[in-house]
Amino acid sequence: MEKELENLKEALRNELAETKKEADILNVKSKYVGKKSRIFELLSDLKNMSVDDKRKYGSLMNVTKKEMEMMVSDALENLDSQSSNLFDDTIEFEKELGSLHPITIVAKEVTDILKRMGFTVVSGHEMETEYYNFEALNIPKDHPARDMQDTYYLDNGMLLRTQTSGDQIHSMERFGAPLRICSPGRTFRNEDLDANHENTFFQIEGMVIDEGISIGNLMYVMKLVLSEVLKQEVDIRLRPGFFPFTEPSYEMDISCTICGGSGCPTCKNSGWIELIPGGMVHPNVLRSGGIDPDKYNGFAFGIGLTRLAMMKYKINDIRILNSGDIRYLENFRID
Amino acid sequence: MLLSCNKLKTYIKDADKIDWLKIWDLFTIRTAEVESVVEVGNSFDGVVVAEIKECVPHPDSDHMHILKVDCGEDELRQIVCGAPNVRVGLKTALVKVGGHIDGIEITARPLRGVKSYGMCCSGRELSISENHEGILELDSDAPVGLDIKKYLPIEDIIVEIDNKSLTNRPDLWGSYGIAREICAISGHELLPLLLEDVKNDKEDLDIVIKNEDLCSRYCGLKIENVLNNKTPLDMQIFLHYVGMRSISLIVDLTNYLMLELGQPMHAFDARVVKSIEVGNALDKDVFTTLDGEKRELNHDVLMIKNKDEYFGIAGIMGGLDSEILEDTTTLFLESANFNAGNIRKSAVYLGLRTEASARYEKSLDPNMTDVAIKRFLYLLREYNKDLVVASNLTDIYPKPLKDGRINLTKEKLHTYMGIKLSDEDVVKILESLGFQVNVCDMYYDVLVPTFRHTKDIHIEEDLIEEIARIYGLEKIEATPLKLELTVKELDTIFNQEYEVKRLLALKYNMREVHSYMWYDTELLRTLGIEKEGVKLLGKKENNVLRDDLSFSLLNIVKRNFKNYEQFKIFEIGTVIEHNANKRVLSIIWAGENKKVVDYYMEAKEVVQSLFSALKNKDVCFEENVNEKDYFDKNLGKVIKVDGVKIGELNVFMKNLTNKIHKKREVVAVDIDMDTYVTLEKELRVAKNVSKYPTVDLDYTILMKDKKYSDLKEALKGFKSSIIKNYRLIGVYEDKYTIRYTVGSDTKTLEQNDLAKFKDRMIDYIRENGLDILE
Structure with a gap:
């Protein structure tokens, strides 16, 4: 009897070892511990046995049955804890992801940095009056910048803005002093197109008005913005420049991002790339914006966002930016 | 503008102490941008002053001569020369055997059988003039045998300055003004120009x-x-x-x-x-x-x-x-x-x-x-x-221009520069540039010479620029701004536009494009559409400013159909409508005509999700009355939020899109962003969730010739206190399935509650002229 019970257990163990699916285990289960199983038969025969045998085998049989049931339930549980590697888990479909325009990405980066320094991002108008584009910015009537060759004048007496600088005036009028704004936006110059020239491009204007602003403040803000956008420490240098709306005016160069300043074709061997015009806000501009130049002063700058995007993404033909050609644009992602 | 360093040296005392190759780096950061610095006069060597002593015609040539020239050697040299201006007594430039011109070594070689031991040179051959009609004619007192570079100012450094960076400096459009700057930069002394006075003892002209x-x-x-x-x-x-x-x-x-x-x-x-x-x-x-x-x-x-x-x-x-x-x-x-x-x-x-x-x-x-x-x-x-x-x-000279006079406050100078300069330094800098300075207690009384006073220097800030640049901009330290702890966001348009763009790209896999402000004339021609609007002056093509963004994007759609069967693009840009700027978001679905329904449905979904995700607002689509012929009148929808029109959904007419590409269709959404940015984001307060379970009940309604809008309208009238919400969940042929989620806040619904609801629902649907599958 002991032997038989032992054999039953052994047989069950062997058959369970063969099973792979839940259904197989259930079959084995009914065979070994079901109503028609041998152990069931033995247990139902128990009542016919002598008292001695009953005592001898009763508990053994019951224990064996429990053990066998346990083996089955273990096998079932085991099945769920096994990896069900029943499909090709190496298949990959490429799901197309959308894309933002590189200018949008760079504009977001620059404005995020400026926002951390307390700048508000404002938005200006592309069709603008002569007053805001020129006059209020201390650009007199006979200034070359007003030429037809450079400016798109419109038949309604307005123009397409040649610079985002008009937003300096709008912002001073809207918010007064002290003030920290930046204004990313699209600007227009009447130019023939080639790989380096566009008639439609983006700038971001920046302006700070407060008491006691220094040239050093301007340098600090520029250095920080550029280092963060270009993801590398850049040096900047100021050179004298001339813009009617700032005095003093500066051309800001950054150390060449290609050669690091040692000289290469990109920087024409100078080690520097001319990037940002800026300077201290001209008193006449403050007056145009209704701000007292005896109390306040400030700085302003204009970063060429198109230029910056081209540097960052190593875009060698400016025309792809306004082409809408997905073959180029799909390469840019969302951040 | 090109400058000769030889010339500049003549205006400066001890000019040789200046490194004329290096000074221009400093000039760039002190004064104006230098484009290039080039050493000239090094294209040849071995050229000396020579005098023609004998000159006879070459027997085998109609234009060459055989010369005997004196170039300071013991014997005369035989030279064959083809120049027309050879003559006895002429002093000229001779490159001897062994000398070089443009990298080529001159050797003794026969010309038509007569050996020539060198070559007489023209101005062009020496790159010192354009003249190539004859050999160089030197003055009769030129010392024979002397290296020509010692006789003439051939070796020079030529510097090119970017004209644009001199726009505001009329005084720098001549070498003398540049020399003044170099003196200021390098601490040298500018020499006065030599002049001849006119006695004025004759008649006036x-x-x-x-x-x-x-x-x-x-x-x-x-x-x-x-x-x-x-x-x-x-x-x-x-x-x-x-x-x-x-x-x-x-x-x-x-x-x-x-x-x-x-x-x-x-x-x-x-x-x-x-x-x-x-x-x-x-x-x-x-x-x-x-x-x-x-x-x-x-x-x-x-x-x-x-x-x-x-x-x-x-x-x-x-x-x-x-x-x-x-x-x-x-x-x-x-x-x-x-x-x-x-x-x-x-x-x-x-x-x-x-x-x-x-x-x-x-x-x-x-x-x-x-x-x-x-x-x-x-x-x-x-x-x-x-x-x-x-x-x-x-x-x-009716109204003579006088020197300018500016009081520069010391405190202002200090503020701008962030550094305190001594009076001596300020005076030294200003005087080196030609200003006269009287130092006062609080300010400098500065006399501005007229050569800086025509338009350049008029206010204090102009003088600060002068002082800062000569002092050295590189010595000014970058200083962080002080930040007030309360920073108020004054404008949100940029960020709102960015949120929209990001949602479209991330959730709907769309591509952002930028396109021009004006209609493409060629596209208008192709489509046979005329556009009136604000025009660019002085332009004949591409001169009408866009007033419809999605229409102007057809140009980009056309370009991309060359490479893609279908795509989704969007732009947020300015259009000019009624003479005013208007910001518009346009989203375009472009692809095969059999997919137009999918595009149309996604367009609706995108609009809904845009407003629900970013503004917590519900959208409704109403029938459109579109003035524009190029949109399908039956499919056009007006998009309304809070009962106000905020945009349109349109399908371009097939006869139009066929001209761009056969068998393709274009669906467009235009959203008025000026209105969008003014919409307050709706606040959603926390809702109570019933502790009793809800049940979903699906009803399939037979629509026959009806549209969903009819059903939607009808369902609005069906009221019950146990309705949590209902929505369309599926459409199969003319069978539309609506799912009602029902539940009670006070108890678990029982079978008879549900049966009652169902009976009412069926009756209601039938009363409204629709049929329902039981």
């Missing part, structure tokens, strides 16, 4: 200024007995290096003065010009300029004239009839000051920008006109000892 606004000063001088009109070689070389053509001594000297002082001058032949009137031209008059071109004038163009006879266009170019000829010995010299704006306007009108007009455009100092004449006289006298000054230096 007859000069009248008719238009004082356009000509603030006119100086004239008559000079007689100018017999030598040949430009010396060293001046020719200088002119060649800085990009000017040498013509004759008189003309070259006027150019030389312009390059030296920045003051354009003109010499008329005094046989033609006897008296001068400066006044405006008459419309449509025609005048022939020096270059032989006939030019039509207008009444804005200022002329140098006498009654009806024109001699020159003021400040731009002289006339052909009064030009200096070979036999000219008497000249009428002009040195004048003209209005910058007028010169620029006339130059643009005439399409004639000259070296002179480029300078006048910068607002030149009127106080240098007489200096230029005295300098001209000094230089002309060097080559014409016997010239005769035949008139007074006649000077018509």
Whole structure:
């Protein structure tokens, strides 16, 4: 009897070892511990046995049955804890992801940095009056910048803005002093197109008005913005420049991002790339914006966002930016 | 502008102590951008002064000669030369055997059988002039055998300055002004210019200024007995290096003065010009300029004239009839000051920008006109000892420009620079630039010389710029801004636009594009559509500003159909509608015509999710009454939020899209972003969730000839306290399935509650003329 019970257990163990699916285990289960199983038969025969045998085998049989049931339930549980590697888990479909325009990405980066320094991002108008584009910015009537060759004048007496600088005036009028704004936006110059020239491009204007602003403040803000956008420490240098709306005016160069300043074709061997015009806000501009130049002063700058995007993404033909050609644009992602 | 360092050195004391190759790095960060620094005169070696002693025709050539030349050696050298100007006694430049020209070594070789031991050189061969008509003709006193580079100023450093960076510095349009800057930068002393004074003991010339606004000063001088009109070689070389053509001594000297002082001058032949009137031209008059071109004038163009006879266009170019000829010995010299704006306007009108007009455009100092004449006289006298000054230096100067005066507060200077400079430093810097300074307690009393006062320096900030740049901008320290702890966001448009863009790209895999502000004329032509609107002046093509963003994007759709079967793009941009800027978001679905329903449905979904995700607002689509023919009238929808129109959903007419690409369709959504950004984001308060379970009940309704909008309208009227929400969950043919989620806040619904609801629902649907599957 002991032997038989032992054999039953052994047989069950062997058959369970063969099973792979839940259904197989259930079959084995009914065979070994079901109503028609041998152990069931033995247990139902128990009542016919002598008292001695009953005592001898009763508990053994019951224990064996429990053990066998346990083996089955273990096998079932085991099945769920096994990896069900029943499909090709190496298949990959490429799901197309959308894309933002590189200018949008760079504009977001620059404005995020400026926002951390307390700048508000404002938005200006592309069709603008002569007053805001020129006059209020201390650009007199006979200034070359007003030429037809450079400016798109419109038949309604307005123009397409040649610079985002008009937003300096709008912002001073809207918010007064002290003030920290930046204004990313699209600007227009009447130019023939080639790989380096566009008639439609983006700038971001920046302006700070407060008491006691220094040239050093301007340098600090520029250095920080550029280092963060270009993801590398850049040096900047100021050179004298001339813009009617700032005095003093500066051309800001950054150390060449290609050669690091040692000289290469990109920087024409100078080690520097001319990037940002800026300077201290001209008193006449403050007056145009209704701000007292005896109390306040400030700085302003204009970063060429198109230029910056081209540097960052190593875009060698400016025309792809306004082409809408997905073959180029799909390469840019969302951040 | 090109500069010769040899020339600059002549104006500076101890100029050799300056490193003339390196100083330009400093110049770039102190003054103006240097484009290039090039050493010239190194294209040859082994060239000496030689004198032709014998000259016989070559027996086997019709133009060559066999020469015997003296180049300071024991014996004469035999040279074969083909130049026409060879003659005995001529001193010229000879490259000896072993010397090089443009990297090629000169060897002794036979020319038509006669050996030549070197080569006589033309100016062009030595890269010192354009002249290649004959060999160089040196002065008779040139020392034979001397290296030509020791005899002529051939070795030089030529520097190019970016003209644009000199826009605001009229004083830097001449070498003397540049030399002043170099002195300020390097701490050297500027030498005074050598001049010849005019005694003014003769008659004044007859000069009248008719238009004082356009000509603030006119100086004239008559000079007689100018017999030598040949430009010396060293001046020719200088002119060649800085990009000017040498013509004759008189003309070259006027150019030389312009390059030296920045003051354009003109010499008329005094046989033609006897008296001068400066006044405006008459419309449509025609005048022939020096270059032989006939030019039509207008009444804005200022002329140098006498009654009806024109001699020159003021400040731009002289006339052909009064030009200096070979036999000219008497000249009428002009040195004048003209209005910058007028010169620029006339130059643009005439399409004639000259070296002179480029300078006048910068607002030149009127106080240098007489200096230029005295300098001209000094230089002309060097080559014409016997010239005769035949008139007074006649000077018509109605309103003389005086030095400017600015009080620069020390505190302001300190604020801007962030550094405190000593009075000595400030005075030293300003004086080196030609300013006079009187140091007061709180400020500097600064006298601004007129050469900086025409338009450049007028206010304190202008002086701060001068001090900061000469002090050294690189010494100014980057200083962080102080930040107030309360920072208020004053404008949200940019960020709101960004949120929309990001949602479309991330959730709907769309591509952001940028397109031009104007309609593409060729596309309009292809589509046969005319667009009226605000126009760009002076342009014939691509000149109408867009008033419909999605329509203008068809240009980009067309381009991408070349490479893609379907795509989704969007742009947030400006259109001009009713003469005003308007921000618009356009989203375009473009692809095969069989997918148009999918596009249309996604368009609705995108609009809904845009407003629900970013504004917590519900959207409704209403029938569109679209004025535009190119949209399908039946499919167009007006998009409304809070009952106000905020955009449109449209499908382009097939007959239009067929012209772009066969069997493709384009669905477009336009959202008015100006309105969008003003929408307040709805606040959603926390909701109570019932502790009792809810049940989903699906009803399939047979629509027959009805649309969902009919069903939706009908369902609005079906009310029950246990409805949590209901929505369309599926459409199969004309069977629309609506799912109601029902539940109670007070109990678990029982079978009979649900049965009651169902019966009411079925009855309601049937009452409303629809059928329902039980």
